[in-house]
Amino acid sequence: MAEPKTLQVDVVSPEEEIFSGVAEFVALPGEMGELGIFPLHTPLLTRIRPGAVRIKLAGRDEEELVFVAGGIVDVHPDGVTVLADTAIRGRDLDEARANEARKRAQEMLDNSTAEFDHAKAQSELAVAIAQLHALARLRERR
Numbered sequence: 116m117a118e119p120k121t122l123q124v125d126v127v128s129p130e131e132e133i134f135s136g137v138a139e140f141v142a143l144p145g146e147m148g149e150l151g152i153f154p155l156h157t158p159l160l161t162r163i164r165p166g167a168v169r170i171k172l173a174g175r176d177e178e179e180l181v182f183v184a185g186g187i188v189d190v191h192p193d194g195v196t197v198l199a200d201t202a203i204r205g206r207d208l209d210e211a212r213a214n215e216a217r218k219r220a221q222e223m224l225d226n227s228t229a230e231f232d233h234a235k236a237q238s239e240l241a242v243a244i245a246q247l248h249a250l251a252r253l254r255e256r257r
Contacts, residue, residue: 119154121173123194126181128202133181140171141195143188144245150188152195159190165245167205167252168197180205182249184242203246210250217243 124141126134141152144166150159163186170179184201220240 122154126197133202137173142169167249213246
């Protein structure tokens with residue numbers, strides 16, 4: 116029997132389903148580093164950090180890119196489900212907005228007070244930087 120060459124990929128956020136389709140490969144930002152997932156991958160449930168989910172579409176040369184601001188990924192031999200805290204299609208990323216968010220978060224960190232939520236500012240900064248990296252990756256592909 117031939118091994119499957121594709122897997123079902125679903126990327127969802129609390130607001131909506133961002134992507135659902137068949138892929139040959141998925142790469143995403145795992146908590147301990149980049150994860151690469153092919154069909155028949157060992158089952159896995161792990162947290163993901165902010166960054167780009169790259170989906171190599173079945174039978175096509177291009178990749179779909181989805182930015183996630185964290186969440187979890189559930190991997191099975193025949194599929195991948197990304198449950199993202201926040202997810203944005205690559206084509207919908209806004210560089211100006213990401214730069215402004217990065218600037219705001221950095222200013223909050225630089226001007227912190229005792230009532231300041233340091234962890235929240237660091238998280239917002241990490242998300243903004245990850246969005247900018249995803250945008251850079253999109254530009255490289257074009």
